[in-house]
Amino acid sequence: MAKEGGIYRLMATYDKRWVYVVLFIVVLGPLINPIGMPIGISALTKNYYAQLNTLQEGDIVFDTWNMEFSGYMELKPGVLATHKMFIEKGVKLCIAFGHYEGVALPGEIFKQLQTWLDRYDYREGEDYIIIGYVFPNEAAVAALAQDFHANVRVDWKGNSIEGTFLDDIQNAGDFDMISDYTTGLATTYMINHMVLQYGVPMVENSIGVSVPGHLANLDAGLLTALLASTRGGAELEYLIGSPGPGLKSMDAFTLGHYSLMIFIIVGNIGHYGWTRRTGAKDRTGIK
Amino acid sequence: MNEFLQFAAVVVGIFISFAMYTTLYGKPNPLRDWAEFSYLGAATGVSIVISLTYIYNTAILGIQAGDWILIFSIIFGLMMLFRMHPDYSHVSRLPLAFTVGTGLALSLRTQIFTSFIIQINATIVKLWTGVPLEFLYRLTIAISVITILTFFLYTMELSGPLLWTSKVGEYLMYIGFGGIFAQTFMGRLGLFVGYMESVTTPSWKVPYTLASAVICFIAAIIFDRTGLGQKLSAA
Amino acid sequence: MLLILLFALTIKFMGQAKLPYIRRVPALDAIEDAVGRSTEMGKPVVCSFGIGGFDYWTVAGLSILGYVAKICAETDTRLIVPTGGGSETYITREAAVDLVRNAYTAAGRPEAFNEEDMPFLSGEQYAYTPGYVGILVRERPGATVMTGSHYSEAMNIAEMANGVDSITITAGCYTSNMAALACASDYIMLGEEQPAAGAYLSREPAQMASIRVQDIYKFIAIGTILVGIVLVNVGSDIINRLLAT
Amino acid sequence: MTVLVVSFLLVFVPYFIPWGPLDWLSGKLMTIAAVTNAFTIVIAVYSQFRRSGRFIREKRKGWAYHIYLLVLLAIMTLSGFILGQHAGAYEWLLLAVVTPLSSVIYGILAFYMASAGARAFRARSPQAALLLVAGFIVLLYQAPLTGAFFPGIEGAATYITNTFGMSVSRMFSISVSIGAIVLGVRMLTGREVAFLGFTEGEE
Numbered sequence: 027m028a029k030e031g032g033i034y035r036l037m038a039t040y041d042k043r044w045v046y047v048v049l050f051i052v053v054l055g056p057l058i059n060p061i062g063m064p065i066g067i068s069a070l071t072k073n074y075y076a077q078l079n080t081l082q083e084g085d086i087v088f089d090t091w092n093m094e095f096s097g098y099m100e101l102k103p104g105v106l107a108t109h110k111m112f113i114e115k116g117v118k119l120c121i122a123f124g125h126y127e128g129v130a131l132p133g134e135i136f137k138q139l140q141t142w143l144d145r146y147d148y149r150e151g152e153d154y155i156i157i158g159y160v161f162p163n164e165a166a167v168a169a170l171a172q173d174f175h176a177n178v179r180v181d182w183k184g185n186s187i188e189g190t191f192l193d194d195i196q197n198a199g200d201f202d203m204i205s206d207y208t209t210g211l212a213t214t215y216m217i218n219h220m221v222l223q224y225g226v227p228m229v230e231n232s233i234g235v236s237v238p239g240h241l242a243n244l245d246a247g248l249l250t251a252l253l254a255s256t257r258g259g260a261e262l263e264y265l266i267g268s269p270g271p272g273l274k275s276m277d278a279f280t281l282g283h284y285s286l287m288i289f290i291i292v293g294n295i296g297h298y299g300w301t302r303r304t305g306a307k308d309r310t311g312i313k
Numbered sequence: 314m315n316e317f318l319q320f321a322a323v324v325v326g327i328f329i330s331f332a333m334y335t336t337l338y339g340k341p342n343p344l345r346d347w348a349e350f351s352y353l354g355a356a357t358g359v360s361i362v363i364s365l366t367y368i369y370n371t372a373i374l375g376i377q378a379g380d381w382i383l384i385f386s387i388i389f390g391l392m393m394l395f396r397m398h399p400d401y402s403h404v405s406r407l408p409l410a411f412t413v414g415t416g417l418a419l420s421l422r423t424q425i426f427t428s429f430i431i432q433i434n435a436t437i438v439k440l441w442t443g444v445p446l447e448f449l450y451r452l453t454i455a456i457s458v459i460t461i462l463t464f465f466l467y468t469m470e471l472s473g474p475l476l477w478t479s480k481v482g483e484y485l486m487y488i489g490f491g492g493i494f495a496q497t498f499m500g501r502l503g504l505f506v507g508y509m510e511s512v513t514t515p516s517w518k519v520p521y522t523l524a525s526a527v528i529c530f531i532a533a534i535i536f537d538r539t540g541l542g543q544k545l546s547a548a
Numbered sequence: 549m550l551l552i553l554l555f556a557l558t559i560k561f562m563g564q565a566k567l568p569y570i571r572r573v574p575a576l577d578a579i580e581d582a583v584g585r586s587t588e589m590g591k592p593v594v595c596s597f598g599i600g601g602f603d604y605w606t607v608a609g610l611s612i613l614g615y616v617a618k619i620c621a622e623t624d625t626r627l628i629v630p631t632g633g634g635s636e637t638y639i640t641r642e643a644a645v646d647l648v649r650n651a652y653t654a655a656g657r658p659e660a661f662n663e664e665d666m667p668f669l670s671g672e673q674y675a676y677t678p679g680y681v682g683i684l685v686r687e688r689p690g691a692t693v694m695t696g697s698h699y700s701e702a703m704n705i706a707e708m709a710n711g712v713d714s715i716t717i718t719a720g721c722y723t724s725n726m727a728a729l730a731c732a733s734d735y736i737m738l739g740e741e742q743p744a745a746g747a748y749l750s751r752e753p754a755q756m757a758s759i760r761v762q763d764i765y766k767f768i769a770i771g772t773i774l775v776g777i778v779l780v781n782v783g784s785d786i787i788n789r790l791l792a793t
Numbered sequence: 794m795t796v797l798v799v800s801f802l803l804v805f806v807p808y809f810i811p812w813g814p815l816d817w818l819s820g821k822l823m824t825i826a827a828v829t830n831a832f833t834i835v836i837a838v839y840s841q842f843r844r845s846g847r848f849i850r851e852k853r854k855g856w857a858y859h860i861y862l863l864v865l866l867a868i869m870t871l872s873g874f875i876l877g878q879h880a881g882a883y884e885w886l887l888l889a890v891v892t893p894l895s896s897v898i899y900g901i902l903a904f905y906m907a908s909a910g911a912r913a914f915r916a917r918s919p920q921a922a923l924l925l926v927a928g929f930i931v932l933l934y935q936a937p938l939t940g941a942f943f944p945g946i947e948g949a950a951t952y953i954t955n956t957f958g959m960s961v962s963r964m965f966s967i968s969v970s971i972g973a974i975v976l977g978v979r980m981l982t983g984r985e986v987a988f989l990g991f992t993e994g995e996e
Contacts, residue, residue: 241958
């Protein structure tokens with residue numbers, strides 16, 4: 027580093043691809059051989075746990091998987107932990123997808139839950155029904171909220187849903203709770219057309235990106251509980267005492283955050299050591 | 314689906330993923346384009362199947378179930394298709410107007426309540442509830458919302474008190490952004506970690522993952538150095 | 549009731565659409581410079597207007613696109629407009645194509661317009677994204693103007709554009725996105741700045757009037773909050789009850 | 794244009810006047826609209842075909858990719874209809890291509906966020922400094938390990954996110970909804986029709 031400016035210059039103007047390399051390493055490393063660092067439990071998650079505990083056996087929950095497969099990757103811990111609670115409580119689930127990739131989810135999710143399904147003898151058709159991809163757009167959501175059976179006649183495999191526990195459902199108001207797992211697809215529409223119109227309590231399982239928005243909704247009383255991202259999922263796993271993917275990925279989480287912070291510190295040193303002295307310009311919108 | 318096919322799907326999935334990650338290298342290379350076009354093709358295929366299935370399940374079955382009015386949905390839909398022919402594209406205006414109209418109605422009839430009124434209503438709260446922390450929170454929110462709103466007034470010169478509040482608003486907004494950025498980062502990191510978690514469990518996947526990662530990384534470098542990437546890439 | 553009132557008010561305000569004053573958004577100058585820069589370097593300009601239907605942002609984005617197209621047409625700079633990304637975008641696409649074509653015709657160079665440079669990258673958001681990024685990587689534009697309703701793909705685009713050293717001007721359309729984009733891009737139009745900019749550029753009465761109306765509503769909102777808070781704290785929740793109706 | 798207004802009213806009004814038949818009608822209209830929208834995919838695909846077709850015919854750079862694209866598309870669609878969505882090439886491609894790649898394209902944002910943050914979080918101005926401090930605290934809190942050692946951090950972090958952060962998003966949702974309302978009225982009063990392709994301007 028004989029160049030003028032030396033180490034400071036490097037700190038200010040390193041090739042950002044180094045960030046990528048480091049991030050890859052700190053994430054893959056701990057996943058391949060975990061370290062097992064301790065974690066803290068946030069108030070949000072405690073509330074979520076409490077809300078789910080209000081459910082009684084036989085309650086019907088509208089279980090909307092508003093996620094692509096990508097979103098599932100982040101929500102996985104929360105999804106699994108939540109469903110473990112549902113199964114344990116013997117809650118009836120009406121499962122809907124908010125994205126066509128949904129058809130890939132049940133296989134994946136219920137494979138993960140197999141032991142629990144067997145333990146509580148939880149069966150498709152009796153305890154849970156998958157009505158498939160029913161939310162292509164807002165109109166569809168609104169229509170379904172208004173008249174369930176006019177819009178859902180068969181489940182995702184084409185079997186009629188007559189004569190199941192879904193007969194009790196006329197409109198969205200007949201659900202005891204909406205449990206949503208969202209990457210932000212149909213969720214807003216559901217809040218508009220189900221929560222606002224029929225006042226169904228709705229618990230949200232949100233990817234980190236949508237968390238700020240949903241915090242506002244929570245505060246405004248549109249949501250009753252919020253589980254934030256993988257972190258929340260891991261905490262829930264901790265609360266229900268069944269460690270899963272969430273807790274496993276927490277190390278990677280910690281390191282990922284720390285590495286970004288280190289980069290920020292380095293950047294600032296570089297900024298004072300080089301950028302500020304030479305008046306060179308960082309390329310960013312924050313002037 | 315038999316064992317081998319599933320296994321193949323997993324391995325191909327892992328490899329194509331890392332092929333896509335070579336985007337990060339920032340230079341054109343065929344691996345990446347291959348991934349891109351695979352996704353384009355497959356995803357479009359999926360959406361065709363899904364949409365038509367939806368049409369079948371809702372409309373066709375509906376009509377068979379005696380919902381004659383749904384016949385219109387088919388008619389409108391077909392009229393929509395006239396867009397493709399420049400001379401007849403005007404035919405598509407009716408269904409277009411119809412869908413836009415309904416869509417508008419749907420979003421408006423609740424938009425006002427969710428976002429506008431409820432959010433305002435939630436801001437109007439008793440500041441002093443006896444709990445100091447609560448007070449702090451509520452006060453901050455009230456001040457922030459108001460000042461930030463003033464920062465986004467456009468049809469008047471910001472001057473006098475407005476100038477002052479908008480400045481404050483701007484600063485508060487940046488604090489907010491700081492927090493939000495961090496949350497967003499957590500989210501994105503969560504996605505990435507989650508995916509990496511899924512390609513490293515069960516542990517038999519690990520070697521394939523590492524192998525693909527290394528291969529794609531080296532390939533990207535080679536393609537860049539030799540200039541082959543430029544030559545072989547799409548467009 | 550309240551709703552009807554809102555509507556009546558809006559229409560009334562819209563009626564008296566005398567061109568109001570609109571603050572010039574700083575990012576606009578940035579756009580000119582950026583396009584100018586890429587003209588000098590002989591590089592293309594990439595400008596997109598989002599993946600939404602005809603929502604609030606898209607309309608603004610289209611106005612900005614029109615402006616960029618105008619400059620490009622005059623300065624003979626190649627303009628690339630990636631379109632698609634959503635199930636509704638094929639309509640917006642039509643509008644955009646007309647818009648750009650008109651811009652070139654207005655500049656007296658209709659022959660320079662090339663629809664090939666407005667590729668339709670499928671109606672799938674995550675197929676659109678790599679397509680867009682692909683364009684950036686291959687064409688290495690000198691300026692990237694990303695407006696309209698872009699969602700989670702926005703960061704890919706902004707950061708990659710920065711990576712290929714093109715001046716990046718973006719407009720966020722939801723909060724978490726904006727926070728990130730503010731960091732990633734060279735210049736950003738924060739939320740409301742975008743429609744304001746759109747109106748400023750298009751000089752179209754309807755748009756400018758609506759910016760005006762929105763400001764009036766913001767004032768109403770601020771007023772309501774202030775009054776409400778005061779009242780609540782002297783122990784009357786009249787406003788809340790009023791709003792709750 | 795008239796159609797637009799009528800269909801708007803038919804769906805809009807029942808929301809406030811709960812009256813059986815009207816409700817039923819609006820419900821049906823919604824379903825119809827939903828289905829009609831589903832048809833638009835055909836157009837999207839059509840223009841995709843046109844574009845690729847041109848590439849292939851004119852043997853442009855990278856035309857081979859487009860052939861590959863169309864073949865894949867064909868396989869996907871046919872298998873999806875003939876064998877159904879839970880079997881054959883459709884399911885395989887879904888598992889092998891679509892789902893992994895959508896995860897990648899989404900998750901890759903982590904990298905972009907990181908590099909952008911590393912670049913932007915530098916105390917070069919009051920605004921940037923505030924951004925830096927706030928962001929840093931929240932990041933610190935979000936690293937699960939920190940929470941276990943200094944639980945105190947949660948207070949500071951939640952204060953930032955739940956007050957400033959929330960006000961910002963609240964402010965935006967307020968102003969956006971205002972915008973949406975105004976735009977809606979604008980469309981209804983026919984000021985945006987040009988965009989909807991009513992360019993000849995009859996109606």
